[in-house]
Amino acid sequence: MADKRTTVDEIVSELRSGMTIGIGGWGSRRKPMAVVRAICRSSVTDLTVVAYGGPDVGLLCATGKVAKVVCGFVTLDPIALDPHWRVARQGGQVKLMELDEGMFFTGLQAAAWRLPFLPSRAGLGSDVMKVNPDLRTVRSPYQDGPFADPADVGADLVAVPALRLDLAVVHANRADTAGNAQFLGPDRFFDELFLGSAERRFVTAEKVVENGTLGDEGPLAAATVHRLLTDGVAETPHGAHFTACPPDYNRDEAFQKEYAATAADPDAWKAFRTRYIDVDEAGYQAAVKERSEEAK
């Protein structure tokens, strides 16, 4: 059986400018930040980023990696809006395909099932249809006959297009050497669908264990990423920092506040970038540790 262990740098080396990438997690929760940081340091540009947006989107915008974002929001959770996203949008620096968050789910599901679209009520009548003029509606073919629902006769639904990805990366609590992965926190979000929608599929994890031992780490029912969904796994302890990755760690709220504040202060952003982004992952983790000791 293939050993799918890889590294963050190898994952990022597969990226090309102009690609469409999906990033798992939700808001400021369980984001594959080690990979996000590595992309920030790379020479890749013009990415289309598909995400339930959090600081992944903010950081990639702030470092000039993004041409377009596909999302329904960009939030830091306790901080409602990522201020770096606000700067990028108000400065007209990035394109946006703004979707209802349920349409987004539907689009990922369509891609994962290899369908061109799936129908949805979500989006109908809203300006999501106006700002995305390529979106189409579809009328149910069941206008009569045994499958027709009289109340839906004449109903047009949004044909949510498949959100196909060139590469997807998600962060799990545990993974194994064969490419299975496990979520030990309360929500797996849509991570299996990001992987299912992508050509190249990667998982980073707090810990990579031997194949067959995920049941020792937590319930096997929580191992919802099976190896049919993955091409590579990379061990990245604290790899989701500063986002929440329960039960391994909570969000680093103080760090997140510092990150958010740099959006309004070019000097602070420059210092933040030098200390936390223009360093490798080991350097980042050391700087975070040093920062928390300074705070004591």
Added chain:
Amino acid sequence: MSTTSTGTPSSGDAVTRAEICAVACAEAWRDAGEVMVSPFGTIPALGARLAKLTFSPDLVLTDGEAALMVGAPPIGTPADQLVREAAMPYRTVFDVVWSGRRHIMMMASQIDRTGNQNLSAIGDWAQPKVQLIGVRGAPGNSVNHPTSYWVPDHTRRTFVAEVDMVSGIGYARAAEAGPGASRYHDIRVVVSNLGVFDFETPDRTMRLRSVHPGVTVEQVVEATAFELAVPDDVPESRQPTDEELDLMRRVLDPRRFRDREIKA
């Protein structure tokens, strides 16, 4: 933050605007039955808890993360002290949304006469003057289950002639989009710091249902940038009962988080 009133019954104090607003929010869920309540903002969260402890005991409250919680814990209860009854991860949330077993109260950065809501961006969407959080689930919520709104700062900038980016859709948009949109579309009430509003007019445009005590109809009209349907007799929003006041002050919000959203 005021913590001095913790555990101290204070029902002798005058009823605050925040308490009136919380009761108005609670009323949105009267007779709602067994539906998931997703309140955004402190006052709706307090109102939902109040409704659950009084006239709508079957309401289903989420913990704000990924579970349903038992009972109606006080506002600000630490996550590790909540008692949970079932998992409610985001994928399951969409099962609930699209099955219709939910009545959400969202916030609105802008709302208009027909009930269109905006929480995406102010100004030109292509390059906004002010980027807001994004449409989130508003488009889907508004066409799938009862939706109400909470606007803590009622001004001509929030109650606008036309919202800049229609996120949750109002009655005119739902009718225009056809039965796919209108079948389950149901904007119930809008609660602001000044009054309560609904769409129970022949053309489904916004009507002033009640003004909060201490607010005049003129004030509401003045703070609204569109023509509001104003009945000849506008009642006052109702006062909390003694039981409700006691629940809010002693049980549900002893730390008075409500005063941070609506100043006493």
